[in-house]
Amino acid sequence: MHVGFIFLAVIVGSVLFHIFTPWYWTDIASNWGSMDDTITLTFWVGGGVFVAVCLFMVYCIFKFSYKEGRKAEYKPEDKKLERILTWATTLGVAALLAPGLIVWNQYINVPKNAIDIDVMAWQWGWQYRLPGEDGKLGSTKVENINDNNPFGIILEDINGKDDVLIQSDVLHLKNNRPVKILLRSVDVLHNWYVPQFRAKMDAVPGTITYYWFEPNKVGEYEVLCAEYCGVGHYGMRGRVFVKSEQDYEKWYQEQETFSDLVAKQEEIEFSGTKLVKNNLND
Amino acid sequence: MSEDFNDNKTIQAQSSETISGEGVRGVAPDKDYVRPAEVADQDLYHGHSFITKWIFCQDAKVIGVQYFLLATFTGIIGLILSWLMRLQLGFPGAAGFMTAEHYYQFVTMHGMIMVVYFLTALFLGGFGNYLIPLMVGARDMVFPYVNMVSFWMFFVAVGVLLASFFVPGGPTGSGWTLYPPQAILEGTPGSGMGIILMCVSLILFVAGFTMGGLNYLITVLQARTRGMTLMRMPLTVWGIFTATVLAMLAFPALLVSALMMTLDKVLATSFFMPTILKAGEVLEYGGGTPILFQHLFWFFGHPEVYIVALPAFGIVSDLISVHSRKNIFGYRMMVWAIVIIGALSFFVWAHHMYVSGMHPWFGFFFATTTLIIAVPTAMKVYNWILTLWKGNIRLNTVMLWCLGFIVTFVNGGITGIFLGNVTVDVPLSDTYFVVAHFHMVMGIAPLMVIMGAVYHWFPLVAGRMLSEKLGKLHFWITFLGAYSIYFPMHYLGFIGVPRRYFEMYNSPYITSAVGVNEFISMAAFLVGAAQFILIYNIIVSLRMGKPAGKNPWQANSLEWLTPTVPPEHGNWGDKLPVIHRWPYDYSVPGAKDDFIPQTTPPSEVAGTEVEKT
Amino acid sequence: MSEPKIEGYKFKPGYSGMAADTASDQTMFKGVHWGKAMMWIFLLSDTFIFSCFLISYMKGRGSTPEEWPNPSEVFALNAFGVPVPLLLIAIMTFVLITSSGTMALAVKYGYERNRKMCGWLILATALGGLTFVGMQAFEWSKLIHEGVRPWENPFGAPQFGSFFFMITGFHGTHVSIGVIFLFIYAYKTFAGHYDEGKRGWFTSMKGDYVEIEILGLYWHFVDLVWVFIFAFFYLW
C-alpha cells in the first residue's frame, strides 16, 4: 500500500510545486505574450493529462495489487475504447498545435515598420549597428572587418555611410517600436537571447538570420548567449535598455556614424603620418 | 574441426505430419498443426577453449553480456562526469581543478557516452543480443561471426573514445551535438585531437553497430521458429527490432557528418565552414553552411532518441504484462504504435532546430509532424495503464521500476509537447527546460526500464534471484532522487537559465535559483551513489542469491522455456520450440494456471476462452 | 527468384501475397537466403550513406554564392586535339555497366552450377572494376595536376573539390572492396568451394553459390550509385 501513497505524494507534490514555485517566468517585456499563452495552454492540457494518467495508475495500485487466487481480467483489446482515446488525443494535440502555428506565422513575418538592427557576435562579445537617416543598413563582408572598419561594412555601399555603430555590448531600444534583429556571426554559432523578450534565434556564420519583437516595458535587461559557442559561452553577456522615445532619440543622436569613424581615422592617420614625417625631418 | 559443429541436424520432427491444417473431409482440422520448418537447422560453431567460449565468442548471449558490461562501464564513467558537472553547478569553485574547459569537456563526454555508448549499446547490443534469439526461438543470431566482430568494433570505439581523455588538449568539449564551426575551432576545448578521435570513434561505432544491427534484423525477419509470426512476438522484440531499423537508416547520417567534419578539420575542406574571422585573421575556410551539419546530425539524432526509447517501450510492456498477470492491453495497437513512431521519427528531425536559423517555413512542417507523433506515444501510455487496470499487480521491484517509468515518461513526454510545438519552443529552447525534458524522457525513463529489465532477467542470465530488499531501496532512492533532480530543473528553464553555462550566478534574476541548483546537485550525488547498490546486489546475488529455478516469474514468453536455465549455446537443446499462441495469455478464463506459455498447444488447454493467438 | 516450393505454404501473388508473407511464421522473405536478406538490408543502409553524401553536395552546391565549375569543361579530355566533354567519365560509365552485366551473367551461371563459366565471368567483372578504379585514379591525378584540391580549386567554389574527392573517393573505396572480394570469390569458384560446400576461412559457414548472388547485389549496387553520381555530379 505504501507504494501507492508514495506515488500519490509525488504527483501531489509536483502539482503543489508548480503552484507555489517561486521560480517562474520573468515578467514579459515584449509583444510575445502569445507565446506565454501557448505555454499556459500547453500546461493546462499537458498537466491535466499527466495528473490524470498518474492518478489512474495510483488507483490501479491501490485497487488491483496482488491477491492470491484472484484472477486478472482477460481482455486483449477494446476497439471502441481505443478509438475514443485516439480521437480524444488527436483533438487535444490539434488544439495545442493550431495556436502554435498561428503564433509562429507572426514570428516569421516581420512588421513593415520594424527597425533593422545588426547584431554582430563573435567569441565572445556583441556589438550593434543601427541604420542612419535612410533607415537602411549597409551590406557587410567578414573579410572587411579590421580595426578601422569594425563591422566589415562594404565601403562602396552608400547605405552604410550613415549607419550608427555601437562598439559596446549595450544596446538601446525604443519602447513600443518593433525591431528586426538581424543576427550575424563572424566565427561560431551564437544566440542573442533576452529572457524577458522571449524570442531568440541563432546567429550563424556565413549567413544572416532574423527575428523580431516589440519591447513594451522601459527598463534594463540582460542579454545572454543561448547557443553554446566555446569556453567563453557563459560569460557572453550584454545589456539592453528599453527607453521612451525621447530618451532614445537623445541617445541615438550622440552615437557615432560610420562616416564619422572613417573621418576620425583619416585624421589620426593623417596626423600619424605627419608625426612620422616630422620625426624624420628631425 | 568437424566435431565443432552440430552438422546437418535433421529437420525437426513435426508435431503432426499426417493431418494438415486445412482439414480433411470428415476429420476435424488439427488445431495443433504447425507448418514444418522452412530452413534447415542452423549449424553453430561451438567454442572449446576459454578464448573462443568467453572472449572471442560467437554465442549471442555471451556477446550480449559483453555488450552489457562494457556499456555499463562507460556508463559509470558518464555518471562520474555528471557528478563533476553537478559539483560545479551546485557549488561553484568547490573543485579547484574545475576550469570552464574541463566543465565543457565533461558535459560533452557525458552526453555522448550516455546517449550512444551507454543507452544505445546497452539496449540494442546488450538486451538485443541476449533476448532476440531466445524470444523468437532461434538458436543464435544468424551470423554469429559478424556479431562477434560487432562487439569488438564497439570495444575499439570505446577505446578510441576513452583515449581522447589522454591526448593533448583533452577530449572534445563542443557539446554532444558537436556543432561546427566551434567544434573544430580554437576556443572550444579539445578542438585538436579530441574532436578527431570523437569522430573516428563514432565512425567505428557505426560500422560495428551496422554489423550487429544486420544480425538483429535478419534474425527477427528470417530466423523465427515454427509458429512464431510477427504478431506473436513479445513487444520487447518489436521494440528492439524497430529501433534497429531506425539505427540502420539513421546512423549513416551520423557517419557522413562525422566524416565530413573530420575532413574539415584535417584537410581544411569547407563543408560546414563559412568564412571565419578568428583573432583578427580570416581563416582559410569559406562558403560552407553550418546548418547542413545540424540537419545531418539531427536526421540521425532524432531517430536516435527513439532508438533509445523504443526498446524501453517494448521491454516495459512485457514487464508490466508479466507482473500484473494480465495480457498487454491492445497488443496490435502497441505494435502499430511502435512502427508508426519509428517511421515518423524520420520526418521530425528539425524540431531540434527551430531557432537555428533554418528556413522559417520548416517550423510549420516539423511542428505538425512532431505533434502527430504524440498520438501513438500517448496511445502506448494509455495501454500501459489500462494493462494495470483490473490486473493482479505484483508490487515487486520489477513492477516498481515500471511504475517509475510511467511517471517519468509521461512527465517527459508532456514536456516534449512543449518543445515540439514550434512557438512554445522559442522561449524554452537552449534553456534548462530542454535539459530537464530530455533527461526525464530519454535518460531517466529508459534507465528505469533498464533497471526493471535487469531485475527481471537476472534470474535467467545468472540462475539466481536478485535481493528484493536491496532492489526496493535502490528503486526508491533512484526514482525519488531522479525525479527531484529533473522536475525542479524545468523551472530553471522558465526563468530563462541557458544550458551549458559553466557558471551563471551574477545575473540578477538567476541568483534566485542558487538554492535549486544546490538541491539538484545533492540529489544527483545521492542518485549516482545509489547505483552502486545494484552493483553490490549483483555481485552478492551471483553467489548467494536465491536459486531461481525455471521460470520464476511464471512468464509466457520463450526465453523462460529453454531446457536449461541459464540457456546454453544453441538455446534449445535438440529440438526447436513450436509456438502456438501469443506471449500474453495470462489469466485466461478456464485455464488451470494464470499463465499459458507460448509453446502450449491448444489441445492441452482445451476449454479455455482464448481470444487472440 | 520466382517462388521456391515451401512445404505447407501457399504463395499468393501481389499485395495479398505480401500481407500473407508478412503475417506468416518463420520467415518474412519467403525463400530468401539469410545472407541475401542481410546484403539487401546492408545496401539499404548504404543507400542512406550515399544519399546523405549527395544531399550534402546538393545543399552545399545550392547555397554557395560562388560560381560552381562547369563539370563538362572540368572533366573534358583532349582526344586528337579536340576537348571532348566528360569523355573519361563516359568511358568509366560504360566500363562499370559492362562489369555489371558480366556479374549478372556470373550469378546466372552460378545458379546453373556452371563452375567454369561463372568463374571466368567473375574474373571479367573484377577486371572491369580494376579498370574503373584505374581510370578514376587517372582522373584524380589529372585534376590534382590542374590544381584541384579538397580545400580549393582554380575553377570556382572550393566545395567543388571537397565534394568531388569525398564522394568519388567513397564510391571508389566501395569499388575497390568489391574488386578484392571478386578476386577472392573467383578463386573460390574455380577451386570448387561452392560445389562442395567448403567452409569459409573466418566465418566457418558452408560455401554455396548463393554467395555469388550476394556479391552480385553489392556489385550492382556500386553500379547503381555511380548512375546517381554520374547524373548529379557530372551532368548537373
Next chain:
Amino acid sequence: MSEIKKEQTTTHKIGIYLWIWGLLFVLSFFSYMVDWYQFQGLLRWSLILLFMFLKAGLIMAFFMHLFWERYALVNVLLWPMTAIACFVGLMVAEGKYTLFSRLFYFFVGGQ
C-alpha cells in the same frame, strides 16, 4: 548456414540479361548526349532524371532480381526511400533559402 531446402534451379534466360545490358548502354549514351548537346533548364533536368531513374530501375529490377522478388522484400526496400525523398526536398528548399539570404544580405544589401 541456412540452406533453402528445395534447390532453386529456376534461372532466367540469358536473353533478358543481354537485353537489359544493351538498354543500359543505350540509356547511358542518351544521358551523355544530354550533356553533349548542352540542353539547359528544365529539359536538361527532366532528361537527366528520367534516364537516371530508368537506369537505376533496370539495374535494380533485373540485375538485382528485384522484379522477381516477392512484394514483401520489394516494399521493405522501397518505402524507406520516402524519408530520403523528404530529406532531399527539404534540403533543396534549405539550400535555396541559404543562397537567398547570402545574396540578399551580403551582395544586394537589402536591409
